[in-house]
Amino acid sequence: MTKYGCPIREGAVRFPDAEALTFGGRSWTYGALDAEVDHWVAALEARGMGAGHRIALLATNHAACVFLFWALGRLGAVLAPLNARLTRAELAPLVEDVSPSLTLALGALAERLPGAESLESFRSATSSSTARTLDERSARVILLTSGTTGRPKGALLTEGNFRASSRASAANLGAHPAPRWLGTLPLFHVGGLAMLTRTAYEGGCLVLHERFDAESTCRAIDEESVSHASLVATTLERVLDVRAGRRVPETFKLALIGGGPVPVPLLERARAVGLLALQTYGLTEACSQVATERPGDADGRTAGPAVPGTELRIVGGDGEVCGPGQEGDIEVRGPTVMAGYWQRPDATNEALRDGWLRTRDLGVLDSRGRLTVLSRRTDLIVRGGENIYPAEVEAVLANHPSVQESAVVGVRDARWGEVPVAFLAPRAGHERPSDEALESWCRESLAGFKLPTRFLWVDALPRNAMGKLERTVLRKSAES
Structure with missing residues (x-):
């Protein structure tokens, strides 16, 4: 050798x-x-x-x-x-x-x-x-x-x-x-x-x-x-x-x-x-x-x-x-x-x-x-060359008291290539926080490039018959 x-x-x-x-x-x-x-x-x-x-x-x-x-x-x-x-x-x-x-x-x-x-x-x-x-x-x-x-x-x-x-x-x-x-x-x-x-x-x-x-x-x-x-x-x-x-x-x-x-x-x-x-x-x-x-x-x-x-x-x-x-x-x-x-x-x-x-x-x-x-891995978001893993961002959002569950997807962006967008299902009995409050929450645990550019509230996250999250549906919704 x-x-x-x-x-x-x-x-x-x-x-x-x-x-x-x-x-x-x-x-x-x-x-x-x-x-x-x-x-x-x-x-x-x-x-x-x-x-x-x-x-x-x-x-x-x-x-x-x-x-x-x-x-x-x-x-x-x-x-x-x-x-x-x-x-x-x-x-x-x-x-x-x-x-x-x-x-x-x-x-x-x-x-x-x-x-x-x-x-x-x-x-x-x-x-x-x-x-x-x-x-x-x-x-x-x-x-x-x-x-x-x-x-x-x-x-x-x-x-x-x-x-x-x-x-x-x-x-x-x-x-x-x-x-x-x-x-x-x-x-x-x-x-x-x-x-x-x-x-x-x-x-x-x-x-x-x-x-x-x-x-x-x-x-x-x-x-x-x-x-x-x-x-x-x-x-x-x-x-x-x-x-x-x-x-x-x-x-x-x-x-x-x-x-x-x-x-x-x-x-x-x-x-x-x-x-x-x-x-x-x-x-x-x-x-x-x-x-x-x-x-x-x-x-x-x-x-x-x-x-x-x-x-x-x-x-x-x-x-x-x-x-x-x-x-x-x-x-x-x-x-x-x-x-x-x-x-x-x-x-x-x-x-x-x-x-x-x-x-x-x-x-x-x-x-x-x-x-x-x-596609660079099914769920991976590549923002200006930086990798963002949805599960990591979702875990931080899911810990917010007003969030029942979350999903993060990448959408096309002219400047960065892709940016993360968060979909949030509300927790019953809790008031929905402002976007500014959610961003502040995320900044405590996440680097700035991982922060969602938008927070979109939905009644429930879309899932297929097997219970799997339909990220494609969310991505199309975010891009529309």
């Missing part, structure tokens, strides 16, 4: 003066980043961290997140990054699930993670030369998400997953001597981590921003020689609004657009200013990209073919593989597919069958093998 060293250490040997990371007005060469990571390894060793230990992290994008990620790799330890937009109540079950040996948090977020040590001051004054080798099966990250049942699931991604994802992306997008990826996606999402690892494996530079900002993104494209970026439809539109028809420089090669279908007029608007925007379909369990348009063969009408090294198929309800034009469940096989769900053997066995990842998304392949995604 192939053994891998730390790509930052390798870069420090091969091209020590090449730029590896920028953040907050500072820059690190591979040599400087290698030395910084050594200090973080020493700090982790001083806390007793080593191979197999799990470290939970609550942070927005920060250079320290990069230092920590590569330091954990040198120790063989595993990172469990937590969504910085979640509330204290939402984070608690995720931390309990991963049972970390150490928790770290940026100072501004520390109150949400009791017992967490400060990320900013974690660095050691001494350094360490420890640098374990890893192989394809070495666990690197547990990416936690609340499942449709509300119980957390953590996708376990390996060194082999990240390296295969990097190879596939490079093969699909074309070789670049030293790519400079703009890091606006959060490092607690697979897309952000894919950029972090991809630049290191390819000897490039991660131009890391704390968060997405359209003005800052345009400056990075124009002034910092950024070559690649990953966006969603809403952020692409905001970038184009700022540019106001101004063309991108030749140094900028392309942007991957994920998070759901992208309006063709928006893609055409991007190309009018020289910004090649490629649609992509991916998921956490497959370490980011599964299918992506090819630069020389992109029309914005599909998510493209499977990336090199990945197999993609559509399976019907009878388990038979569908032909071109036939709709069914999207399944994926290849070296980017996760090792499984952390401590969830039943969920793992349900998701992985004979090496195929059952995404539970619906799609169709055309005669050229290009994928069109019809």
Whole structure:
């Protein structure tokens, strides 16, 4: 089995003066980043961290997140990054699930993670030369998400997953001597981590921003020689609004657009200013990209073919593989597919069958093998690239004293792609609260992006003869 060293250490040997990371007005060469990571390894060793230990992290994008990620790799330890937009109540079950040996948090977020040590001051004054080798099966990250049942699931991604994802992306997008990826996606999402690892494996530079900002993104494209970026439809539109028809420089090669279908007029608007925007379909369990348009063969009408090294198929309800034009469940096989769900053997066995990842998304392949995604999981709502699980929102609403039961569905939205709308059945003998009161109730337990945009009261929720909630009926009602 192939053994891998730390790509930052390798870069420090091969091209020590090449730029590896920028953040907050500072820059690190591979040599400087290698030395910084050594200090973080020493700090982790001083806390007793080593191979197999799990470290939970609550942070927005920060250079320290990069230092920590590569330091954990040198120790063989595993990172469990937590969504910085979640509330204290939402984070608690995720931390309990991963049972970390150490928790770290940026100072501004520390109150949400009791017992967490400060990320900013974690660095050691001494350094360490420890640098374990890893192989394809070495666990690197547990990416936690609340499942449709509300119980957390953590996708376990390996060194082999990240390296295969990097190879596939490079093969699909074309070789670049030293790519400079703009890091606006959060490092607690697979897309952000894919950029972090991809630049290191390819000897490039991660131009890391704390968060997405359209003005800052345009400056990075124009002034910092950024070559690649990953966006969603809403952020692409905001970038184009700022540019106001101004063309991108030749140094900028392309942007991957994920998070759901992208309006063709928006893609055409991007190309009018020289910004090649490629649609992509991916998921956490497959370490980011599964299918992506090819630069020389992109029309914005599909998510493209499977990336090199990945197999993609559509399976019907009878388990038979569908032909071109036939709709069914999207399944994926290849070296980017996760090792499984952390401590969830039943969920793992349900998701992985004979090496195929059952995404539970619906799609169709055309005669050229290009994928069109019809639905990203039956109930899942994708709002501007953020996943919202109806069961989680419904549970919060159902706890309101005036609500007998609730149902949340996604409806089409021009800006966000989809937004959540809540249907509520009243509890007898209780006065119906105002929309403002319901929103305030939800904010106590839910991140802002999960809040319903509307609250619609009905006498009773529609159910079929089997007692199953008819979400399609509710969705049509909300859209009408």
